[in-house]
Amino acid sequence: MQTKLVRPEEPGANMRPTDTTEWARFMTDDEYYPFLIKKNIRPAIWRWRDLEPRLSAIAKDKLRRADRRFVALVNSDTGETGGVLPSLFLGIQIINPGEHIVPHRHNSYALYHILRGAGFSIVGDHKFEWSRGDTFACSPWASHEHFNSGDEPAIQYVVQDMPARAIERNLMWEEPIGRMFHMVEGNLPHSD
Amino acid sequence: MQTKLVRPEEPGANMRPTDTTEWARFMTDDEYYPFLIKKNIRPAIWRWRDLEPRLSAIAKDKLRRADRRFVALVNSDTGETGGVLPSLFLGIQIINPGEHIVPHRHNSYALYHILRGAGFSIVGDHKFEWSRGDTFACSPWASHEHFNSGDEPAIQYVVQDMPARAIERNLMWEEPIGRMFHMVEGNLPHSD
Amino acid sequence: MQTKLVRPEEPGANMRPTDTTEWARFMTDDEYYPFLIKKNIRPAIWRWRDLEPRLSAIAKDKLRRADRRFVALVNSDTGETGGVLPSLFLGIQIINPGEHIVPHRHNSYALYHILRGAGFSIVGDHKFEWSRGDTFACSPWASHEHFNSGDEPAIQYVVQDMPARAIERNLMWEEPIGRMFHMVEGNLPHSD
Amino acid sequence: MQTKLVRPEEPGANMRPTDTTEWARFMTDDEYYPFLIKKNIRPAIWRWRDLEPRLSAIAKDKLRRADRRFVALVNSDTGETGGVLPSLFLGIQIINPGEHIVPHRHNSYALYHILRGAGFSIVGDHKFEWSRGDTFACSPWASHEHFNSGDEPAIQYVVQDMPARAIERNLMWEEPIGRMFHMVEGNLPHSD
Numbered sequence: 001m002q003t004k005l006v007r008p009e010e011p012g013a014n015m016r017p018t019d020t021t022e023w024a025r026f027m028t029d030d031e032y033y034p035f036l037i038k039k040n041i042r043p044a045i046w047r048w049r050d051l052e053p054r055l056s057a058i059a060k061d062k063l064r065r066a067d068r069r070f071v072a073l074v075n076s077d078t079g080e081t082g083g084v085l086p087s088l089f090l091g092i093q094i095i096n097p098g099e100h101i102v103p104h105r106h107n108s109y110a111l112y113h114i115l116r117g118a119g120f121s122i123v124g125d126h127k128f129e130w131s132r133g134d135t136f137a138c139s140p141w142a143s144h145e146h147f148n149s150g151d152e153p154a155i156q157y158v159v160q161d162m163p164a165r166a167i168e169r170n171l172m173w174e175e176p177i178g179r180m181f182h183m184v185e186g187n188l189p190h191s192d
Numbered sequence: 193m194q195t196k197l198v199r200p201e202e203p204g205a206n207m208r209p210t211d212t213t214e215w216a217r218f219m220t221d222d223e224y225y226p227f228l229i230k231k232n233i234r235p236a237i238w239r240w241r242d243l244e245p246r247l248s249a250i251a252k253d254k255l256r257r258a259d260r261r262f263v264a265l266v267n268s269d270t271g272e273t274g275g276v277l278p279s280l281f282l283g284i285q286i287i288n289p290g291e292h293i294v295p296h297r298h299n300s301y302a303l304y305h306i307l308r309g310a311g312f313s314i315v316g317d318h319k320f321e322w323s324r325g326d327t328f329a330c331s332p333w334a335s336h337e338h339f340n341s342g343d344e345p346a347i348q349y350v351v352q353d354m355p356a357r358a359i360e361r362n363l364m365w366e367e368p369i370g371r372m373f374h375m376v377e378g379n380l381p382h383s384d
Numbered sequence: 385m386q387t388k389l390v391r392p393e394e395p396g397a398n399m400r401p402t403d404t405t406e407w408a409r410f411m412t413d414d415e416y417y418p419f420l421i422k423k424n425i426r427p428a429i430w431r432w433r434d435l436e437p438r439l440s441a442i443a444k445d446k447l448r449r450a451d452r453r454f455v456a457l458v459n460s461d462t463g464e465t466g467g468v469l470p471s472l473f474l475g476i477q478i479i480n481p482g483e484h485i486v487p488h489r490h491n492s493y494a495l496y497h498i499l500r501g502a503g504f505s506i507v508g509d510h511k512f513e514w515s516r517g518d519t520f521a522c523s524p525w526a527s528h529e530h531f532n533s534g535d536e537p538a539i540q541y542v543v544q545d546m547p548a549r550a551i552e553r554n555l556m557w558e559e560p561i562g563r564m565f566h567m568v569e570g571n572l573p574h575s576d
Numbered sequence: 577m578q579t580k581l582v583r584p585e586e587p588g589a590n591m592r593p594t595d596t597t598e599w600a601r602f603m604t605d606d607e608y609y610p611f612l613i614k615k616n617i618r619p620a621i622w623r624w625r626d627l628e629p630r631l632s633a634i635a636k637d638k639l640r641r642a643d644r645r646f647v648a649l650v651n652s653d654t655g656e657t658g659g660v661l662p663s664l665f666l667g668i669q670i671i672n673p674g675e676h677i678v679p680h681r682h683n684s685y686a687l688y689h690i691l692r693g694a695g696f697s698i699v700g701d702h703k704f705e706w707s708r709g710d711t712f713a714c715s716p717w718a719s720h721e722h723f724n725s726g727d728e729p730a731i732q733y734v735v736q737d738m739p740a741r742a743i744e745r746n747l748m749w750e751e752p753i754g755r756m757f758h759m760v761e762g763n764l765p766h767s768d
Contacts, residue, residue: 011484011531015511017504023652024620026630032648032667033764036658036742040760041331043315044600048325054602072608073327076599080656082612085301085329086744087353091608100395107491107554107566109277113305113349115325120401123235127399133240133307135265137277139233140554141566147395157305159351161279165554166612167743168545168662170491170524172556180564182491182525184616188609203676203723207703209696215460216428218438224456224475225572228466228550232568236408246410264416268407272464274420278552283416292587299683299746299758312593319591332746333758339587353744358420359551360470362683362716362741364748372756374683374717376424380417425715427699432709457711469685469713471737493661497689497733499709507619517624517691519649521661523617541689543735545663 041077041086055094059153068101069094070158080167087164093156095119095148103145104175104189108162110138117154121146143177233269233278247286251345260293261286262350272359279356285348287311287340295337296367296381300354302330309346313338335369425461425470439478443537452485453478454542464551471548477540479503479532487529488559488573492546494522501538505530527561617653617662631670635729644677645670646734656743663740669732671695671724679721680751680765684738686714693730697722719753 027035054071063069070091073084084090089108095101095117103122112121118131124142128134131150138144148154165171171183181187219227246263255261262283265276276282281300287293287309295314304313310323316334320326323342330336340346357363363375373379411419438455447453454475457468468474473492479485479501487506496505502515508526512518515534522528532538549555555567565571603611630647639645646667649660660666665684671677671693679698688697694707700718704710707726714720724730741747747759757763 010533011487011529012504012506012511015506017513018510018621019513020623021510021618021620023618024622025650025652026622026627027648027650028630028634029644029646029648029667032646032650032658036665036738037759037761037764038656038742038745040758040762041329041745042597042599043318043320043329043331043334044597045318045320045322045326045328045594046600046602047596048323048327051325051327051602054604058604068605070605070608072603072605074601074603074608075329076601080614081743082608084303084327085331088301088303088351089612090303090327091605103395107556109280109554111276111280111282111351120396122396122399126235126237126402126405127396128235128237129401129403130237131240133243134237135240135243135276135282136237137233137235137267139235139277140552141556141568142235145395149394157349159280159303161552162612166614167657168524169614169617170493170549170554170556172491172525172554182616183613184525185613186616188613202725203679203721204696204698204703207698209705210429210702211705212431213426213428213702215426216430217458217460218430218435219456219458220438220442221452221454221456221475224454224458224466228473228546229567229569229572230464230550230553232566232570233553234405234407236405237402238408238410239404243410246412250412260413262413262416264411264413266409266411266416266419268409272422273551274416281420283413295587299748301746312588314588314591318594318597319588321593321595332744333748333760337587341586354420357746358422359465360716360737361422361425362685362746362748364683364717364746374424375421376717377421378424380421425713427702427704427713427715427718429702429704429706429710429712432707432711435709435711459713468687468711469715472685472687472735474687474711493664495660495664495666495735510619510621512619512621514621515624517627518621519624519627519660519666520621521617521619521651523619523661526619541733543664543687 039077041075044075046073051092055092059094059096063099081163083163087161089160089162091158093158095146095154097148097151099148101146103143103177105141105143107140107172108160108165109140110144111159112136113157115155115157117148117152118150119146119148119154231269233267236267238265243284247284251286251288255291273355275355279353281352281354283350285350287338287346289340289343291340293338295335295369297333297335299332299364300352300357301332302336303351304328305349307347307349309340309344310342311338311340311346423461425459428459430457435476439476443478443480447483465547467547471545473544473546475542477542479530479538481532481535483532485530487527487561489525489527491524491556492544492549493524494528495543496520497541499539499541501532501536502534503530503532503538615653617651620651622649627668631668631731635670635672639675657739659739663737665736665738667734669734671722671730673724673727675724677722679719679753681717681719683716683748684736684741685716686720687735688712689733691731691733693724693728694726695722695724695730
């Protein structure tokens, strides 16, 4: 670059230009296709008989301030995306009577189906009381919190598009409400 | 265009060029943003008490050759995408004892959770026997079929990314096996 | 719901529960498929001879505080998604000598190719000086601003996934830096 | 499973059930989040001065039957997705005078901008003649082929959503026309 007189109003006047970014690569057709094409995902099954003891185990742990209480069902074939399917998260959440999953929000959606128990959730401006068989949807960026107001553990079957948002690096999070961040390496929710 | 002598080996030698495609528009910044920005999706709830009679009703219909037996839960706010959430399909499927949902496949995935009953599914090369509480995943393009081998109606909670594939116009389908097609206007599965 | 004594520590103690959300629908298989399947997208072409006068026209307008100077190429067949293709935005941006597109960021990515002119962009921690033929990528949530430091108008060919983020309602924006918001109905960038 | 008399009409009567799929894992909240969260993508730049010699080099190779002639711009930070950005492919294609990129199609879209030269493309039912500055869009599943009918090499700037389709394992391909396949491990286009 030739030297140039920087006008004072010019943005970034004190920044040194980056000429080369070593992580920017060139690949030929012959190199690119084999690199792009992925392992096929094998069909998979998760048995209730295997899941139930894991739910019972986590239900005994003390609930931390902003924790969730879920067991994630992950197909190893999904590799980096880390989901039950390549762009999908499935978590089974157990909430003990009187427990409160405190409010937070994210730009991934969440779809809840009640497998057991009764309680309520506050989703955006709505308070949904729920019991077995009910389904409710939390839209992207709607704040949500859950409360078990019943007498037995409540179990929710929860589907989210977190893996799609994470792999595309467009996952945004707010937790606790008031602390918003881009969910990439170095940032984790409820890392108290 | 000036006239040009067409060499016989040239592809499309007999095709008349398209100069203008009227559906190709230009928009300024001021026009584009209001057009792009969408209605927010309100949180929504679907009650089991409302779903159950609908499942009972469709279970009484005769099962057609390649039909499914589902009730879809749709949030009207999703507009054109037509899902329980903007890129997600949720269908509750009921299968009577002895009924067979015949094989088909698509490049959208399907995630099954058994709410009631027992049976089996053939997913790709695997035969999964299932009962209440089990979860299994059908990967994109894996052929799948379902059979109720029990004595009571089986109910599956089924999540798919059909709306994402449909809105992006990359939904592919094969039904019956051997008839593959691009699922856009004019093509429907099991349209017997 | 039967009346229940609300414990003072219970969240949402003063909220009235929502029993029914009218926008939550049920659809049968026969209703759902025709609703889901979309118009095919026709191939389309945008000519430079039609684009250039539009760029010249917007280049004569005064640049407002946080404006962009782009012409968007939109295929009408994309309907609600509003893109050059169903999940893709293409804008051609023209920047006059000395003009500054001020910093902002969003969780959609942006890919720039320089068609004409010279200048620099500050993208996250990097200052990239560019001229014709160079390509640079702005990752999701990286702040970016552009400056034409040359003597002729600069033209950038800019691809973004804004339509995908908007239709899924997971588009997040910060503009000016410090004002972060969920980009849905009611919120627009640079609405001065 | 207890033994059961298989009725002859039962599907999969001769298949042995799969009880366990070892690639189906369970993870707790504490294990899942660190696994899900990805490296941030650094902004990157690809210079024309580095790209041009690579284009000249591939232009000297003999064009194979169904080959493309592109150089892909890849950001190493995108990891498994392998794109210029996490869900996006960018390839610069060079076509010599008289060369023909033969017809094929895929459910990923392709967006072409002409940087240099003149020729035509047949996209679905349309024949588009193009020269520098023109932009045209090939919709998912539209067949496309390109021909350089001019006197100098033609250069196209081509954006596709191949990485998104590949990572989600919903990429479908037809090449040559008549041979359709699911683009996962084991299948490659033009592998002559």
